Amino acid sequence: MNRILKKLELAPEVKLFEINSPLITRKTLPGQFVVVRICEEGERIPLTIADTKEDTIVLVVQEVGKTTKHMGTLEEGYELSDVIGPLGKPTHIEKLGTVVCVGGGIGIAPIYPITKAMKNIGNKVISIIGARSKDLLIFEEKMKKVSDELYITTDDGSYGRKGFVTDELNGLIDEGRNIDFVMAIGPVVMMYAVAEVTRPHNINTMVSLNPIMVDGTGMCGACRVEVGGKTRFTCVDGPDFDAHQVDFKLLMDRQRIYLKQEEESMRLFKRH
Amino acid sequence: MPKVRPKKTPIPKQSPKKRVKNFNEVALGYSEKQAVKEAKRCLQCKKPVCISGCPVEIDIPGFIKLIAEKDFKEAIRLMKEKNVLPAICGRVCPQEDQCEKVCVLAEKFEPVGIGRLERFIADWEAEQGEMALPPKPSLTGKKVAVVGSGPAGLTVAGDLVKLGHSLTIFEALHKTGGVLVYGIPEFRLPKAIVQREVDYVHKLGAEIVTSFVVGKTKTVDELLKEYDAVFLGTGAGLPWFMQIPGENYNGIYSANEYLTRSNLMKAYLFPKYDTPIVRGKRVAVIGGGNVAMDSARTGLRLGAEKSMIIYRRSRKELPARIEEIENAEEEGIVFEFLTLPVRYYTDDKGWVKEMECIRMKLGKPDASGRRRPLPIKGSNFKIPVDTVVVAIGQSPNPLVPSTTPGLETGKHGNIIADEQTGKTSKKGVFAGGDIVTGAATVILAMGAGRIAAKSMDEYLNTGEW
Numbered sequence: 001m002n003r004i005l006k007k008l009e010l011a012p013e014v015k016l017f018e019i020n021s022p023l024i025t026r027k028t029l030p031g032q033f034v035v036v037r038i039c040e041e042g043e044r045i046p047l048t049i050a051d052t053k054e055d056t057i058v059l060v061v062q063e064v065g066k067t068t069k070h071m072g073t074l075e076e077g078y079e080l081s082d083v084i085g086p087l088g089k090p091t092h093i094e095k096l097g098t099v100v101c102v103g104g105g106i107g108i109a110p111i112y113p114i115t116k117a118m119k120n121i122g123n124k125v126i127s128i129i130g131a132r133s134k135d136l137l138i139f140e141e142k143m144k145k146v147s148d149e150l151y152i153t154t155d156d157g158s159y160g161r162k163g164f165v166t167d168e169l170n171g172l173i174d175e176g177r178n179i180d181f182v183m184a185i186g187p188v189v190m191m192y193a194v195a196e197v198t199r200p201h202n203i204n205t206m207v208s209l210n211p212i213m214v215d216g217t218g219m220c221g222a223c224r225v226e227v228g229g230k231t232r233f234t235c236v237d238g239p240d241f242d243a244h245q246v247d248f249k250l251l252m253d254r255q256r257i258y259l260k261q262e263e264e265s266m267r268l269f270k271r272h
Numbered sequence: 273m274p275k276v277r278p279k280k281t282p283i284p285k286q287s288p289k290k291r292v293k294n295f296n297e298v299a300l301g302y303s304e305k306q307a308v309k310e311a312k313r314c315l316q317c318k319k320p321v322c323i324s325g326c327p328v329e330i331d332i333p334g335f336i337k338l339i340a341e342k343d344f345k346e347a348i349r350l351m352k353e354k355n356v357l358p359a360i361c362g363r364v365c366p367q368e369d370q371c372e373k374v375c376v377l378a379e380k381f382e383p384v385g386i387g388r389l390e391r392f393i394a395d396w397e398a399e400q401g402e403m404a405l406p407p408k409p410s411l412t413g414k415k416v417a418v419v420g421s422g423p424a425g426l427t428v429a430g431d432l433v434k435l436g437h438s439l440t441i442f443e444a445l446h447k448t449g450g451v452l453v454y455g456i457p458e459f460r461l462p463k464a465i466v467q468r469e470v471d472y473v474h475k476l477g478a479e480i481v482t483s484f485v486v487g488k489t490k491t492v493d494e495l496l497k498e499y500d501a502v503f504l505g506t507g508a509g510l511p512w513f514m515q516i517p518g519e520n521y522n523g524i525y526s527a528n529e530y531l532t533r534s535n536l537m538k539a540y541l542f543p544k545y546d547t548p549i550v551r552g553k554r555v556a557v558i559g560g561g562n563v564a565m566d567s568a569r570t571g572l573r574l575g576a577e578k579s580m581i582i583y584r585r586s587r588k589e590l591p592a593r594i595e596e597i598e599n600a601e602e603e604g605i606v607f608e609f610l611t612l613p614v615r616y617y618t619d620d621k622g623w624v625k626e627m628e629c630i631r632m633k634l635g636k637p638d639a640s641g642r643r644r645p646l647p648i649k650g651s652n653f654k655i656p657v658d659t660v661v662v663a664i665g666q667s668p669n670p671l672v673p674s675t676t677p678g679l680e681t682g683k684h685g686n687i688i689a690d691e692q693t694g695k696t697s698k699k700g701v702f703a704g705g706d707i708v709t710g711a712a713t714v715i716l717a718m719g720a721g722r723i724a725a726k727s728m729d730e731y732l733n734t735g736e737w
Contacts (some may be wrong), residue, residue, distance in 0.1 A: 023489050037446055043537065043546040044446075067546055082446045082483040214537065214547070216443050217485055219454075219509045220529035224520055231513060231520060236670060244583050248518055253622030258521045261548035268543055 002080040005056055010138045011131075013063040014106060015072050022055040026086050030113035031091030031240055034059070035216035037082040038074065045068055046213045046223075046235070048065060048110035048185075049086060050139075057083075060109035060138065066265035078219070087216045088239045091117070091208070097180035099123040100172065101147070102165050102194055104130050104186025108139045110208060111185045118144040124148050126170045126179075130186075134159035166193045179203050184243065187250050195243035205243040209234050211254055226250050278381035281310040283388050284506025288602040292572050295458045295540055298599055299363075302344070307392040311340035314384045317376055322386065325374040327719030328427075330354045332386055339389055348397045349404065351390065356422065356430035356473065357718065359398065359465045362391025364456060364562075365715045366593045384677055398465075403472055409436035414732040417442060417499040418478075419486045419672065422450020423714045424505035424705030426470065426730070429478040435729050439478040440499070444485040444671075447536060450507050451706075452714070453526070454536040457566050459573070460596070463535075487671035490680070497698055501728050504687060504696070504703040505721065508711045510600060513662055514558070518616030523550055523624040527563045527663035535571050552659025555579040558613055559663035560590040562715030565597065567661040570606045576659070580606045584632050584645040608655075610634070612647065616660070620644060626654045668707050676701075686710055694724025699737050700729055 006018035033048045034057065040262075045067050051058035063069045091114050099118045103111035108129045119125045127147035131137040132155045145148050151168045152160030161168060165186070172179065181207040184194040191207040198205045211223045211234050218236035225234055228245035232238065266269060284300040285291075291298050302310065314336045322332040331350055338347035349357050367387040369371075375383035396402060414437045418425045421443040425548065433439045447453050449466040474480055486492060486506070495502050497658045511526035513519050530549070533539040535549035555571030557564050560583035571579040581600070590597055601607075610632040617626040631651035632642035668686045673679055680688045680697035689696050689703040696703050704720030706712055731737065 023484075040536075041545045043548075068669075070616060084444070084446075084483045084485060085488060087485070088489055098462065214532055215445060215454075217671060218509050218530050219511075221513070221526040222529045224513075226520060233510065236510075250622070253392070253522055254520070256622075257550070258548040261542065265543050265546060265548070 001221065002083045004074055004076050004078045007074070010060065011136045012071065014136070014138060015061050015063070016050075017059045017061065017071075018053065018056040018057060019055050019083060019234050020055055020137050021083050024083065025052045025055055025057055028057060028086040029090030029152045030093065030117045031110075032086035032088050033216075033239065034083050035083035035213065036071075036079050036080060036084075038067065038071055040081060040097070042070075042081060044082075044214055044216065046087070046210065046216055048208065048210070048239075050109035051114055060106060062106040065262050066269045067126065069266065069269060084216065091183070091206070091240050093117045093121055095122045097123065098178055099125050100169065100179050100182045101125060101127045102129075102169060102182065102184040103127070103139075103143070104129060104165050104184075104190040105136065106138075107153070107186030107190070108137075108143065109206060111183065112139055112142055112146070114183055119146045119148075120271070126177075127151070128153070128165045130154065130160075130165035130168075132156065164193065165190060166197050169194065169197050171203070171235060173197070173201055181205070182243075183207075186257065188248055191243060192248040195246070195248070199244050206240045207243040207246060209241060209246070209251065210239065211251060212257065225254075276313055276315070276377065276381065280382045280385040280388070281313075282305050283385070288604070290604050291459065291644065295573055297462050298459050301395055302388055302392040307339055307389060308342060310385050311336045311389060313377065314340070315376060321374045321376065322371040322384075325371040327715050328354050328372065328722050330390075334575055335393065336384065336386070336389055337621065339393060344393060344396050345395050345718065351393055355377065356427060357469045357716070358390050358470055359394035360389050360423070360461060361715055361718070362389075362394055362451060363461050363465075364713075365724055366713055368594050370715065396600070403475070405475060406434060408477070409434060411426065411438065412436045412732065414438065414499050414501070415499045416440070416503065416728065416732070417495045418503045418505065419492075419495075420450055420505040420705075420707075421448040421470065421480065422452060422507050422705065422717065424507075424717040424721040424724075425450065425503065426473050427718045428503045428505065428704070428725045429681075430449055430473045430476060431722060431725035432728060433473070433477045437729070437732060441473075441478055441480045442484045442486050443480065443482045444537065446483050448480055448482060450597045454532045455566070457531065457535055457570055458503050459569065460624050466607075471729075485671065487675040492676040492698075492701060500700065500732055502701045503721075503724055503728065504672055504701065504707055505705045505717070506665040506669050506672050506707045508706040509671075511662070512664050514613065514664065516613060516615050518618060518624065519662070521616055521618045521624040522622045523552065523658055524616065524660040524662065525550075527557070527559070527567045527661050528666065530567055530661045531563070531570065534574070540570075540574060549574065550659050551575045552657075553577045554657045555659045555661065556613075556655060556657045557661045557663055559665075560580050560585065560592060561663065561665075562592045562596055564663035565605075567594045567598045569600055569603060569712060571659065571661070572603055572605065578606060580608055580655070582608045582611050582629065584610065584612045585642060586610055586634065589642045595683055610645065612645070617654075624657060624660055627657050627660060628654050665711050669735075672707075689724075692723065693727035694720060695737070700731070
């Protein structure tokens with residue numbers, strides 16, 4: 001159990017892992033996540049499940065801190081100490097009409113199973129995926145297969161439209177396209193921007209939040225966010241929340257709690 | 273009454289100055305000589321009321337007499353007939369509210385140090401190396417799933433496996449022991465001791481599966497297809513906050529998170545362990561129970577210059593164990609009694625920098641029998657802080673109730689179980705401990721486990737619900 005069966009480098013510092021976890025695979029629905037602890041001294045980190053195949057779950061990991069960097073060095077055959085899940089409420093999948101799925105950077109991986117489910121249930125699915133540059137864009141082929149229309153943006157214009165995913169979304173709205181629902185996953189700034197684009201048009205919009213977690217089962221409250229002025233626990237009440245109600249500023253502040261310690265961890269890790 | 277030493281034999285401790293700089297256990301335990309001396313204080317009452325003060329009805333005069341006679345081996349055997357976790361109970365039970373409260377000596381003097389003797393005899397056994405196992409029972413062929421490896425679950429598992437049932441314990445976290453590993457700090461309950469007790473239950477024959485979240489990885493209904501009975505001992509869950517402005521600023525923790533980071537994830541050993549924790553200079557802990565004491569004392573050990581307990585009632589009403597209050601006072605924890613936080617202020621980066629409080633006075637007794645705290649108008653004042661730990665309790669974890677149709681829950685989301693049998697509204701499913709009662713004590717959870725195990729055994733043998 002928990003063995004890495006396959007590892008692929010999707011982009012610089014972005015790796016895909018297929019992990020043998022039959023119990024979790026059987027239960028996973030789009031939008032759910034696992035908590036992973038890679039070794040005895042390791043911390044517990046939440047990772048959204050990007051796909052499932054037979055007895056494996058697929059995780060896409062961007063190396064941003066010590067633990068994800070460490071995970072990037074693990075090879076096929078390595079057995080993770082713990083993979084716990086599937087956690088969180090699944091994304092609500094319903095036939096709504098036209099659905100726009102927005103994925104930014106690493107967020108394209110978790111938007112994929114949701115996009116697929118939205119398409120399978122009979123929605124017209126328009127997908128917008130974006131990255132800083134062409135080499136960082138992942139899952140393009142997979143997203144194409146499950147979308148009626150796929151739009152691509154890069155910050156530097158090296159591929160697709162130059163600009164942000166919100167530029168493309170704004171464009172669709174300006175064209176007068178009828179949009180019933182928007183689901184967005186990506187960096188907090190991107191999800192915030194998407195919320196601001198759809199807010200004036202009253203388009204129902206959900207985001208999947210990824211705050212710091214410890215247990216992931218509703219016990220510690222590390223992942224608390226404010227939604228509509230109320231404190232909610234992302235791990236058991238989410239991770240999906242109404243984008244127009246989320247306090248993104250608070251979320252950004254709380255993601256920075258351990259910046260100093262993370263730097264220290266990283267320095268020590270690089271020395272080894 | 274025959275002549276008796278009026279005071280308990282003192283228990284050796286690390287000095288306050290030394291211990292606030294480490295996470296090692298504070299109390300060091302009795303030597304054989306000290307234990308025998310203390311055991312001889314017991315009057316060996318013909319009608320021992322102390323037993324009725326114990327939720328698991330340990331034969332207290334019996335094991336104490338054996339200690340006085342230096343027959344330690346027999347003493348621990350007798351103890352384990354009723355209590356499979358004596359090293360833990362000896363350390364964390366609120367004896368002053370239970371066995372020691374009703375000890376006859378307590379009318380005039382200090383009661384017998386029952387907890388200290390319990391701890392002594394358990395530690396004595398551990399020092400002998402291999403723990404004695406009872407003879408293996410013949411198997412009944414019945415399978416039981418225990419959900420949660422805290423005090424309630426371990427007790428059920430220990431009791432039922434001794435009766436020949438096949439046991440599997442499912443634990444959501446990566447380590448077994450529940451609150452004993454994530455909640456109670458090393459300096460009060462060394463994790464090696466919890467591991468020893470868990471190992472004992474494992475050696476008795478119980479299988480243990482960690483990182484398995486019942487309600488998510490599998491539901492209770494799925495377990496019922498594989499097991500003849502299920503015990504739910506999932507413990508307390510969602511931490512409460514006060515719902516006051518600014519409570520989600522950086523630096524404000526629930527006690528569950530603060531203690532889980534430090535205890536379970538070993539953040540006090542960061543960066544050797546990867547999990548970080550805020551090492552505040554001015555720590556304020558809200559609440560007055562054991563969890564609050566543990567948090568304030570953890571703050572001190574993480575390097576705080578000032579670690580405070582903010583409690584809305586007075587010292588007399590503190591719900592924590594007396595021993596832990598005294599330990600906290602010795603260590604220099606500052607108590608702000610009759611004080612209630614009303615809001616937090618932040619710096620420009622989202623970090624808490626001040627808390628505003630209001631002074632309280634005590635009015636008439638409320639439903640709990642304690643005098644109700646009332647705010648004094650206009651008494652607001654500010655305290656500079658950089659870390660806050662909210663330790664005001666928690667509600668039951670919703671993962672199991674919300675995924676188990678037919679399982680009746682109460683107003684606060686707790687599972688409803690019969691006090692005499694542990695039976696829930698769902699056939700074959702029993703429950704006990706904090707998930708039923710709300711946050712309580714280790715020994716009460718064990719008591720509930722003991723009761724449930726008895727009626728589970730009946731159910732498994734007869735099939736009658």
